[in-house]
Every structure is written in structure tokens, then in C-alpha cells.
């Protein structure tokens with residue numbers, strides 16, 4: 001009898017920006033307790049999973065040629081974690097193709113997004129009866145940011161960022177993203193924050209409550225005043241040129257700018273869609289970053305997209 005091979009499954013998955021990221025002291029397990037407000041953005045990766053006789057990973061777009069294609073790729077770790085969760089002991093006969101729009105080591109959780117998308121895609125490819133909450137437990141074992149990429153939207157993250165509750169966000173917010181020429185390592189940025197705190201007492205951002213209220217009000221001007229990130233000082237300490245990028249975005253007309261997560265991507269909140277296009281055009285001429293993109297949020301988390309031949313909307317892009 002002929003075995004039926006299921007068709008490939010493609011999943012679209014968003015990047016995140018941290019609207020608020022307060023970092024507490026280092027825990028004994030090597031992580032920092034944190035409180036963050038995540039927002040999922042229309043800047044996405046697409047992940048296709050297919051049954052194959054030649055298992056492995058292919059990477060196109062951002063990070064092509066530098067992102068590992070072996071077992072250390074977070075998407076492959078997701079394949080192994082899901083296989084082990086459902087008791088598949090043989091080597092998974094799966095090919096994973098990553099089409100990346102999210103900058104690598106950019107503080108926008110691109111690797112986490114790929115892992116989340118792989119879990120969703122494989123659950124569909126293998127016809128598994130698993131809930132998103134079950135996938136979120138596997139996701140948390142792969143990285144602190146992976147569960148958020150499953151759910152998307154706007155959410156409050158606590159613990160090491162993996163414990164999530166949704167946050168009401170009444171508005172579509174418009175962003176301009178400035179990608180840097182080179183990424184920053186997340187552990188190095190946390191380490192730099194520990195060093196800065198040991199050497200002095202850098203100011204800490206306050207409570208997340210005003211940010212949650214601004215999101216409910218839907219007023220980008222109110223939200224702009226409240227963007228905050230304890231890792232920003234550490235990212236800027238490692239990459240002093242980020243100061244120039246942050247200044248340039250505001251000079252170009254953004255309401256406010258912040259380093260996204262551990263950086264080095266800078267995210268600029270704009271008044272509306274039109275303003276975002278104008279800010280992006282001006283920023284791309286300022287020579288302060290590699291590439292500029294516009295995006296909006298919140299958007300949903302990892303989702304299967306129509307048949308594998310379905311047309312893919314190109315992300316809006318402005319080249320520096």
C-alpha cells in the first residue's frame with residue numbers, strides 16, 4: 001500500500017517589540033526575573049515544514065549564510081522537542097525552510113519566532129491533537145520569548161518572560177524599525193547590565209501599569225511617553241552608535257524611540273501609518289542603520305497560511 005505524504009505546511013510568525021522591559025537582579029539559574037509588555041509586529045518570518053528523505057534546515061533572507069542550519073538552529077530544536085513530546089523516537093524526517101524577514105540577533109526574537117512557527121507547522125503536518133497551551137509549555141523549554149511568538153497580540157510577560165497574560169490594546173500602532181549592521185548577543189547584553197549595576201546604580205524604569213493603561217486608551221502619544229527598557233543602557237554601552245540612531249528617528253518625526261529587547265534594532269513609535277512612511281524615508285537617508293522597515297502591531301501569533309502556493313504579501317520595505 002502507498003503511504004500518503006501530507007503536503008507541506010507554511011506558518012507566518014511575527015517579530016516582537018518590548019514596549020516595557022524591566023529587569024530585576026540575576027537569579028540563581030542564570031536568568032533575570034523580568035516584567036515585559038510584548039507587542040507582535042507585522043514584520044514576519046515564514047516557516048515551511050515538509051516530510052522528506054533529506055532532513056535539515058534551509059535559511060533564506062535575513063541571516064542567510066550566517067544562521068546555523070544544523071541541530072543548534074532553534075527551529076530544529078523545536079522539531080526535536082515536539083517529536084520527543086509525542087514519543088517519536090526515530091530521527092524526524094522533516095525539512096524546515098526559513099524565509100526570514102526578522103533581523104538575526106536583533107532583539108526582535110526571530111529565532112524564537114522560528115521555533116514557535118515550527119511547533120505550529122509540525123503539529124499540523126503530523127496531524128497532532130495538541131492545544132496551543134500544550135505547545136506553549138514545550139515553547140518555554142526552548143527559550144523565554146518562544147511562548148509569546150505562539151500567541152502574538154500584546155501581552156504581559158513575567159518570570160523570565162515566558163509567563164504570559166494578554167493585554168487589551170485598542171489601537172493599531174505604527175512603527176519604524178532600524179536594523180543594525182551587526183547583531184548583539186542577548187546573554188552579553190544581560191551581562192553588561194549586571195556589570196553596569198555592579199559599578200554604579202543606573203536608573204531603573206518604573207511599573208508597567210501606565211503602559212497597560214496607555215494601550216487600553218489607544219493613544220500613541222500617551223504610549224510614546226512611557227516606552228522603557230532597562231536593557232537599553234547596556235545595549236548602548238556595548239554599541240554607543242545606537243544613541244545616534246535613536247536621536248535620528250525622533251528628529252525624523254517619530255513620537256519616541258526605544259531599543260527593542262537586547263537590541264540592537266531600534267523601534268520608533270509613530271503617530272499614524274502616513275507618519276511612519278515619512279519617518280522611514282527620512283531615517284533611511286540618515287546613514288544611521290543598515291535597513292529601515294515599517295510595521296504595525298499588534299498582529300496574531302504563529303498561524304498556518306493557505307496552501308503552499310498561496311501568494312505572500314511582501315513586507316513594506318525601505319532600504320537605507
Ligand SMILES: C[C@@](CO)(OP(=O)(O)O)[C@H](O)COP(=O)(O)OP(=O)(O)OC[C@H]1O[C@@H](n2ccc(N)nc2=O)[C@H](O)[C@@H]1O
Nearest residue numbers: 030031032107108109143144145160161186187190261262
Ligand atoms: C531580552 C529579551 C526580551 O524579550 O529578548 P531578545 O532581545 O533576546 O529578543 C528576552 O528576555 C530574551 O529571551 P530569549 O532570547 O528567548 O532568551 P533565552 O534563550 O531564554 O536566554 C538566553 C540568555 O539570555 C539571558 N537571559 C534571558 C532571559 C532572561 N529573563 N534573563 C536572562 O538573563 C541568559 O543569559 C540566557 O542564557
Ligand SMILES: Nc1ncnc2c1ncn2[C@@H]1O[C@H](COP(=O)(O)OP(=O)(O)O)[C@@H](O)[C@H]1O
Nearest residue numbers: 073074075104105106107108109110111112114
Ligand atoms: N532560526 C534562527 N533564526 C535566527 N537565529 C537563530 C536561529 N536559530 C539559532 N539562532 C541563533 O540565535 C541567535 C539569536 O538570534 P535571534 O533570535 O534572531 O535574536 P534575539 O535573541 O536578539 O531576538 C543568533 O545569533 C543565531 O546564531
